[in-house]
Amino acid sequence: MALVQIRDVYKSFQRDSQRIDVFTGLSLDVAEGSFTALMGPSGSGKSTLLNLIAGLDRPTSGTVRVAGADVHAMSAAQLAAWRARHIGFVFQQLNLLPVLTAYQNVELPLLLTRLSKKEREERVRVALGVVGLDDRIHHYPRQLSGGQEQRVAIARAIVADPTLILLDEPTGQLDARSSQEVLTLLQRLNSEFGKTVVIVTHDAHAADKAKAVLHLEKGVLIERAAVGA
Amino acid sequence: MRYLPLVLANLGRHKRRTFLTTASVALALFLFASLRTVVTTIAAGAQFGSARRLVATNATGIVFPLPLAYAGRLRALPGVQAVSWANWFGGRYGDGKRFFATFAVDPASYLDMYPEIVLPADQRDAFLRERSAAIVGRRLLDVFGWHLGQDVTLQGTIFSGDWTFTIRGVYTPSDPVINDDMLIFRHDYLDERMNRAGFAGWYILRIDDPNNAAGIAKLVDDQFRNSSAPTKTGTEQAFNASFATMWGNVSLLMNTIGMAVVFAILLVTANAMMMSARERTGEVAVLKTIGFSDWRLFGLVMLEAGLITLTGAVLGLGGAKLLYRATNFNAAGFLPGFDVDGTTLAVGGAIALLLMLASGLVPAVRAARLPVVQALRHVE
Ligand SMILES: Nc1ncnc2c1ncn2[C@@H]1O[C@H](COP(=O)(O)OP(=O)(O)OP(=O)(O)O)[C@@H](O)[C@H]1O
């Protein structure tokens, strides 16, 4: 069974008197251990799709299952706990709390677990090690470059060992080199650690790193196999 | 408390704002404690008085004297165990800037009547032996740097002329409501100097049974009803309370000011909390994405408000308690026993709690109910 199962999802937004239908009967599977790039023009519904998978937004109808759980059957409180356990999310920007150090930012998801301070510290150090920022542990976001900030955000997304990592244009604000670093890191997370990754990107190079590329056009999927990988 | 670093980091974001808000709360509660203590001190003064002591004054008004000849007749009344008398002496010392109360009393009977005025035995004897002797409260002695055996000269305002007393005793009240800021001298010295034998300002009677107070008071007043100086007799408590009622409006004013101050600070605190919350919409959305529940975010915002108001409360209330203790404040003798009491601290704490709820509730609910998707769309 696929890790993510989206079945017959409808999603529309009401803006003033206007109704925007983003999805009209979308179905999609994401396999465990896959690395999927989600592409498509602006407004095609990429962010909306990630939000639905993460349980940040509800579909108008249809079901979203992640690791067997019906995401939208849960209460708000259950959903929060479920998200803490299963989802690591990275946005395009402003992922980090500016008043917290890199260490404290990465520690946030672990505060919600029963782990002791010492166990939390071990995990935070490992996560920051994986993204190559062992030497920036006590830096604040403003003391980091854009690429480093995104790597801290990725460290935070993986620190609680989630089932699924979702990234919404994580390299959108980065220069070519930093983008490359972030993508290579994601590739490693997928191949070495077996993490399931779904990344929204406009960057064709980024899509090349993925094992599968999905094209979204006005809420409709056009699938094709990745060239490189 | 694993979330404390997060809350503290948020408070540290605008250090000046946090400091000013906390300081406002502290100042408000300091003022509240001070004003309320004025009220409680006045009330305690009105409450003071033994139920076994009656005070008889001239029915025309307290400034009119009563004949000293009444003493014997009062002592003879059934139920009366002891009688003493005293007279208000308006006096100025030095430049007169530092006011204190001065009384002329019948020494032996007065000290018997008021065991609350604690005086070493040898000093008591000296006071009883020497006509121009005076005893002073510990505070007064310290304020002017007097010492035992010193001659002190007062200018009389009611009884004119220079009056010189020798300090023969220093008393400490066993009940804080008794003023430790007084000079007490001998009634016979007053009479002798004024050449006016036989007048007392008021009489104090000790009675055998507090339950008979009303009856005995009536007996006294009946006794002198048709004389040239009729009396008005009541319990000592009523006597003290009659002074306190003059303060009645002050109490109302104090309470009103106190409430106004607290309300003003509520607005300040609430505004600061709102500002902080509004700046952090995006961060709240991030925390929710990580898996922080609505209730947790509610709690974190409340905790933040609570830290500000409780720190303010500890500083303001604790500061008031310690400051008035340390400086031995008594408003130059007008508010003896001025001390922030436990009830005031408790009410102040409750106000701090209310401040926390009132200032934290709206931003906390807003954080809890923030829809993540909407919030993120505004950020990006
Ligand atoms: N909360 C919302 N309220 C109203 N309309 C919305 C909301 N969220 C998304 N939309 C609309 O839904 C459509 C899909 O939006 P979405 O953000 O998913 O697109 P996207 O593919 O991520 O675009 P981009 O590449 O610009 O990020 C757009 O037309 C958008 O205006």
Ligand SMILES: [Mg+2]
């Ligand atoms: Mg988008």
